[in-house]
Amino acid sequence: MSGTTRSSAGLDTRRRQILFRAWHRGMREMDLIMGRFADAEIADLSEKDLTEFERLIEVTDRDLLGWITGEIETPSNYDTPLFQRLRAFHTHTSPIHG
Structure with missing residues (x-):
């Protein structure tokens, strides 16, 4: 189940895959945290940031x-x-924070 509000149209293959993985982690709370961040930031992340985000996804x-x-x-x-x-x-935008 995806909660994404962002279309993957116009994104390259790597960004589409990262967006999907951010919304399909397994724990709903993490889907929301990672997915919302990806929705907002994925198009503007540098190659270095994409690599770091992929590392965090793991x-x-x-x-x-x-x-x-x-x-x-x-x-x-x-x-x-x-x-x-x-x-x-997460701290400033998500209703799920510590």
Whole structure:
């Protein structure tokens, strides 16, 4: 089930795949966090940011949710500018935050 509000029309294959994966993580809360961020940002992410977002998508839902809500300390190798943007986006726009 996708909650996306953004069409994938006009996106290259990589961005379409990332958008789909962001909305299909497994844990609904993470679908909303990652999917909403992807809806808002996917078209403007640099290649470096896309690579970092793909890396974050691979993190388990439980760990990533803990990092985003601050319940678990974010490992330094994941505490990147893109992760900080994701956390700030979640804190300011999502009804699901810690």
